[in-house]
Every structure is written in C-alpha cells, then in structure tokens.
Amino acid sequence: MSDFRVIYHEPICPECGSFDIDRDQVDTGDGLSETAHICGDCGTAWPLACVTDWTAMVPAPQPSPAPDPLTRR
Ligand SMILES: [Zn+2]
Numbered sequence: 001m002s003d004f005r006v007i008y009h010e011p012i013c014p015e016c017g018s019f020d021i022d023r024d025q026v027d028t029g030d031g032l033s034e035t036a037h038i039c040g041d042c043g044t045a046w047p048l049a050c051v052t053d054w055t056a057m058v059p060a061p062q063p064s065p066a067p068d069p070l071t072r073r
Helices: 052-056
Strands: 021-027 033-038 045-047
Touching: 021 045
Parallel strands: none
Antiparallel strands: 021 033, 033 045
16 A cells, blocks of 8 residues: 655745746756746746755754774773
8 A cells, every 4th residue: 555645845936925936947057957936926036956945944963973983991
C-alpha cells in the first residue's frame, strides 16, 4: 500500500503576496536562462528551484562537537 502524496509549492509572490503568478524563461545575465516565477502584479521574478528564504528559517542543528581523539595514556 503506497501513500505517496505530491506537494506542490503554491506560487505566491514573496513581495506582494499575489496569486497571479506566471512562469517564464528569465535571462540570468550569463547567457543562460532559467524558468522563473513572475508575479503578474508587481513583476517580481524568482527562481522555481531554490527556496533559500524558507529553509533559512529552519534553525540549523547545532554542530555536534568532534569526538575527542583517542588518547593513549
Ligand atoms: Zn508581486
């Protein structure tokens, strides 16, 4: 029994919160282009792939202290 569920990111403008979002190829300036979300209201464009702002809000786990090297007495 499988219980897969696909979760789609809701395209919401990070600037104005509009749901009027379109997708288009945006020139990144390096001669490359990538698919981006574009707000239909304020024109803000942001990439589909990375959502660094969201993941940055998750507190990073404290780095565990390196285990002391075995010392020979
Ligand atoms: Zn907007």
